[in-house]
Amino acid sequence: MTDVALSNRRRVRAAWTMLGTIHPRYLIVFLITLILVVGEWRYAILGGYERLAAALGACVATEAVCSRLVRGRFANLASAYVSGISLSLLLKPQAGLLWPFALGGILAIGSKYVLVYRDRHLFNPSNFAISVLLLLAPGTVAILSHQWGNDLATNAIIWAVGLLVVSRARMLHVTLTYVVSFLLLAAVRAALVGGPLLAEIAPVTGPMYQLFIFFMVTDPRTTVRTRRGRILVACLVAVVEAVIRLAGDHNVGLLRPLYPAPPILALFLVGPVAMWVDLWREGRGHPGEPAGR
Amino acid sequence: MHYWSGRRLVVAVVFVGTLAAVPLLGRRADSSMRAGPEVTGFRLESVASELGIAFTHRAPSLDPRLDNVAPHVTALGASVSVTDVNDDGWSDLYFTSSRFGHDNALYVNRGDGTFDDVALAAGVADLNREGEGVSMGAVWGDYDNDGLEDLLVYKYGYLQLLRNTGELSFDDVTEAAGLRRWMNANGAVWLDYDRDGLLDLYVAGYFRAEIDLWHLRTTRIMQNSFEFASNGGANVLFRNLGDGSFADVTDSLGVGSTRWTMAVAAADFNDDGWPDLYLANDYGPEELYENQEGRRFTLSFAGVDTDSKSGMSVSLGDVLNRGRHDVFVTNISERGYLFQGNNLRLNYLEETRRFREVARGVVADAGWAWGAQFGDLNNDGWMDLFVANGFISADPDRDYWYGMSKVAGATGAVFEDAASWPPIGTASLSGYERSRVLLNREGRLTDVAEAVGVTDHYDGRAVAVVDLFNRGVLDVVVANQGAPVLVYRNTVAPGNHWIAFELVGTRSNRSAIGAEVVVAFGGRRQRRVVAGGMGFASQNDRRLHFGLGGETQVEDVEIRWPSGEVQRLEAPAMDRLHVVTEPERPSP
Numbered sequence: 001m002t003d004v005a006l007s008n009r010r011r012v013r014a015a016w017t018m019l020g021t022i023h024p025r026y027l028i029v030f031l032i033t034l035i036l037v038v039g040e041w042r043y044a045i046l047g048g049y050e051r052l053a054a055a056l057g058a059c060v061a062t063e064a065v066c067s068r069l070v071r072g073r074f075a076n077l078a079s080a081y082v083s084g085i086s087l088s089l090l091l092k093p094q095a096g097l098l099w100p101f102a103l104g105g106i107l108a109i110g111s112k113y114v115l116v117y118r119d120r121h122l123f124n125p126s127n128f129a130i131s132v133l134l135l136l137a138p139g140t141v142a143i144l145s146h147q148w149g150n151d152l153a154t155n156a157i158i159w160a161v162g163l164l165v166v167s168r169a170r171m172l173h174v175t176l177t178y179v180v181s182f183l184l185l186a187a188v189r190a191a192l193v194g195g196p197l198l199a200e201i202a203p204v205t206g207p208m209y210q211l212f213i214f215f216m217v218t219d220p221r222t223t224v225r226t227r228r229g230r231i232l233v234a235c236l237v238a239v240v241e242a243v244i245r246l247a248g249d250h251n252v253g254l255l256r257p258l259y260p261a262p263p264i265l266a267l268f269l270v271g272p273v274a275m276w277v278d279l280w281r282e283g284r285g286h287p288g289e290p291a292g293r
Numbered sequence: 294m295h296y297w298s299g300r301r302l303v304v305a306v307v308f309v310g311t312l313a314a315v316p317l318l319g320r321r322a323d324s325s326m327r328a329g330p331e332v333t334g335f336r337l338e339s340v341a342s343e344l345g346i347a348f349t350h351r352a353p354s355l356d357p358r359l360d361n362v363a364p365h366v367t368a369l370g371a372s373v374s375v376t377d378v379n380d381d382g383w384s385d386l387y388f389t390s391s392r393f394g395h396d397n398a399l400y401v402n403r404g405d406g407t408f409d410d411v412a413l414a415a416g417v418a419d420l421n422r423e424g425e426g427v428s429m430g431a432v433w434g435d436y437d438n439d440g441l442e443d444l445l446v447y448k449y450g451y452l453q454l455l456r457n458t459g460e461l462s463f464d465d466v467t468e469a470a471g472l473r474r475w476m477n478a479n480g481a482v483w484l485d486y487d488r489d490g491l492l493d494l495y496v497a498g499y500f501r502a503e504i505d506l507w508h509l510r511t512t513r514i515m516q517n518s519f520e521f522a523s524n525g526g527a528n529v530l531f532r533n534l535g536d537g538s539f540a541d542v543t544d545s546l547g548v549g550s551t552r553w554t555m556a557v558a559a560a561d562f563n564d565d566g567w568p569d570l571y572l573a574n575d576y577g578p579e580e581l582y583e584n585q586e587g588r589r590f591t592l593s594f595a596g597v598d599t600d601s602k603s604g605m606s607v608s609l610g611d612v613l614n615r616g617r618h619d620v621f622v623t624n625i626s627e628r629g630y631l632f633q634g635n636n637l638r639l640n641y642l643e644e645t646r647r648f649r650e651v652a653r654g655v656v657a658d659a660g661w662a663w664g665a666q667f668g669d670l671n672n673d674g675w676m677d678l679f680v681a682n683g684f685i686s687a688d689p690d691r692d693y694w695y696g697m698s699k700v701a702g703a704t705g706a707v708f709e710d711a712a713s714w715p716p717i718g719t720a721s722l723s724g725y726e727r728s729r730v731l732l733n734r735e736g737r738l739t740d741v742a743e744a745v746g747v748t749d750h751y752d753g754r755a756v757a758v759v760d761l762f763n764r765g766v767l768d769v770v771v772a773n774q775g776a777p778v779l780v781y782r783n784t785v786a787p788g789n790h791w792i793a794f795e796l797v798g799t800r801s802n803r804s805a806i807g808a809e810v811v812v813a814f815g816g817r818r819q820r821r822v823v824a825g826g827m828g829f830a831s832q833n834d835r836r837l838h839f840g841l842g843g844e845t846q847v848e849d850v851e852i853r854w855p856s857g858e859v860q861r862l863e864a865p866a867m868d869r870l871h872v873v874t875e876p877e878r879p880s881p
Contacts, residue, residue, distance in 0.1 A: 043520075043521065043601070044599050044600065044601070047600060069300040069301070069303065069304055070300060070301050070304060092631075092632060094626070094632045094634060094653075094654075094657060094658055095632070095634035095652055095653060095657040095658075096652075096653040096657070099318050100319075103314060103318070106307070106308070106311045107308070107311055107312065107315075110304065110308035111308070113301070113304050113305075113308075114304060114305045114308045114309075132312065132315060133315060133319070134629065136312075136315040136319060137316060137320075138628050139319055139320055140319045140320070140632070141319060142627075142629060142630055142631050142632050151518070151521075151704070152704045155704060193715075194716075195361075195696075195715040195716055196712060196713050196714075196715070198703075198710075199696075199699050199707075199713055199714060199715040202699050202700045202703030202704075202707045202708075203698075203699050203702060203703065205702070205707065206701075206703055207702060208702060209702075248696075249695070251691050251692060251720075253690075256629075259629070259694070259698070260629040260630045260695075260698065
């Protein structure tokens with residue numbers, strides 16, 4: 001190996017080590033900001049800066065007020081920032097409506113202080129707010145399901161940076177477990193439904209999934225304590241999503257509200273139950289391991 | 294300390310209150326106002342069969358390789374265009390069908406409340422033939438200035454120009470006109486872009502021109518993006534050379550958009566005297582091409598390109614009576630899945646060089662909206678809006694929205710391959726949606742469809758407004774996909790006045806397409822343009838109709854002819870149609 005190659009390897013290793021010293025929360029902040037900037041620059045993804053202001057403002061204000069009221073101190077606002085950006089990117093309501101962003105922000109952050117068990121919140125904040133809005137206001141609120149230009153290059157950038165970030169946050173196993181499970185179950189669904197395999201795989205290349213895979217299912221605050229447990233939960237989310245999708249293919253009317261956002265709503269159903277069980281087990285003395293950060 | 298004590302309880306109460314507010318705020322404003330004619334001022338009655346109009350559109354059958362998406366790909370082609378084909382002062386109707394062997398229809402208005410289909414004898418019926426393609430729509434215009442309205446039929450297939458030779462007879466002059474070109478088109482307009490007194494033609498490509506939908510070489514024919522697609526058929530501008538032929542000037546004029554254009558409207562949006570082109574693009578942003586004095590068009594950044602949607606139709610109206618061309622573009626809204634929303638863009642080009650999007654509530658969300666037209670349906674002096682809705686009405690218990698959502702977010706490489714799409718089978722896709730009638734009450738639009746008698750649930754496509762019975766009221770004609778046409782006869786409550794103009798060009802093209810009329814009344818100014826096609830796959834009555842409300846006189850009428858001539862009418866009589874011929878010589 002030449003000196004230049006060796007030097008380059010050392011630089012990469014040094015950069016990787018330095019990346020490891022940054023708190024994962026700020027890596028997530030960087031990634032979501034990158035997605036926001038790229039999405040807005042290339043595709044005007046926000047649909048108006050007032051949406052960003054409403055979501056971000058509501059999240060940050062709610063976090064500040066709630067943390068002061070409940071815990072007696074102001075919380076770090078990075079999490080509220082991530083939730084605010086996520087909501088502004090993912091919510092696509094009727095024209096001119098700002099209340100879904102404002103109320104979504106209050107619900108997302110409020111859930112961290114209200115829907116708690118053993119002093120831990122059960123829902124991923126953005127996932128909770130989006131799910132509630134989709135289920136309770138489907139007549140006016142939809143989710144980002146297409147507006148990303150359907151462009152492979154943009155997706156590739158997000159995936160590259162996203163994988164880097166989740167690996168430094170020690171959540172790569174969750175992302176990979178979910179993606180592998182999704183792909184395997186997509187093959188099963190294609191066989192059962194009889195349609196093209198690509199149609200079943202296609203959703204994972206969309207923007208909703210990128211936000212889901214890198215920000216929701218991997219959220220260390222709402223994942224269980226053990227690595228094995230996290231892998232199991234990621235699998236379960238994929239399985240529940242597959243059930244929703246199969247029901248969609250067979251037009252099961254009862255589950256229709258779940259069809260616009262299967263992964264989001266699968267996590268909404270599985271995530272808090274898993275957290276509750278994990279915390280309950282913790283209370284009974286079952287050992288765990290740090291969630292990675 | 295108890296867990297739920299004190300401040301935490303306050304947080305919980307606010308949280309629950311917020312949760313409870315969501316369903317209350319989230320109710321969809323999709324109901325039609327219940328009110329009687331005393332409030333709406335008009336009533337629409339479906340009378341097609343009474344009039345002898347019994348036309349049913351038939352969708353095409355395409356290459357079997359598209360079977361999995363056939364209902365989607367074949368869901369267009371029902372069109373209506375209005376003209377006075379025999380120059381007898383009564384408006385006639387032309388409808389297209391889209392299946393091989395099924396005829397188009399030309400219903401001639403006998404003036405006694407009945408219509409006769411004369412298409413076969415006139416030679417404008419049998420246009421849907423294997424190897425030639427199927428009709429997607431038609432526009433009328435007197436391209437040779439002989440006083441007879443000619444017919445351009447655009448297709449998934451070869452364009453067809455049919456010259457009106459009088460006595461309800463047409464010659465196919467496509468070849469001689471240099472227009473025999475295979476285009477998979479969904480829209481076209483006549484306009485005189487260079488103001489030379491000859492009608493030019495702009496045709497909007499949808500699928501790429503090299504695609505023969507009956508003999509596919511590949512299934513990679515779909516859009517390469519759900520909202521930013523640019524791999525559609527190129528639009529083409531044909532310049533009328535004046536000798537019966539046309540030349541393709543697309544490249545030199547810069548208007549060859551390859552977005553998936555569904556509809557086009559031409560008018561002078563920026564008041565520079567030259568007709569501009571406004572495009573509603575499916576799977577992409579709208580485009581405004583501003584005419585640089587007939588030498589070139591430039592793509593404008595006037596705020597119409599910032600939100601990418603699925604434009605289906607473009608209609609022009611002066612919503613606030615400001616003397617401007619405002620724009621209404623229909624789009625898709627579906628509960629839970631997608632709220633692209635229709636656009637109502639108010640024209641503020643003079644002040645800010647931009648349009649301002651103001652559609653909200655029932656204006657934005659009409660369902661999967663198609664053709665729309667402005668028209669003062671109750672003659673109160675404010676332009677109302679008729680919107681046709683619904684995409685595929687098949688099995689009501691099966692829904693394709695979930696199926697489509699699988700590929701809608703996928704990368705372009707997957708999305709553009711029809712073979713990757715889940716089979717639609719017998720499912721509906723935004724089916725059984727009702728039309729909307731948006732009543733303009735001094736600038737505020739309210740849905741009164743059910744109150745005025747519009748309750749059909751066909752898959753509406755093209756809409757035209759026309760005074761079918763020469764009564765001084767606008768009737769509405771709707772062409773439905775794979776279903777019978779609807780003719781709504783309008784009954785307007787007495788008390789409101791009106792005025793209408795039929796323009797005849799001399800130095801301008803004889804059809805007066807591109808001419809604009811501004812009527813000043815009651816301190817307001819309302820503007821309309823004679824259009825060579827508007828809406829989706831439709832063309833309105835070219836006679837311009839203005840409701841005047843309770844005003845007892847018109848203050849001023851200004852006619853801006855395409856030639857540049859500006860003509861003023863002083864105190865024209867109300868409640869009548871004025872036939873105005875362009876002055877032969879320029880005004881001093």
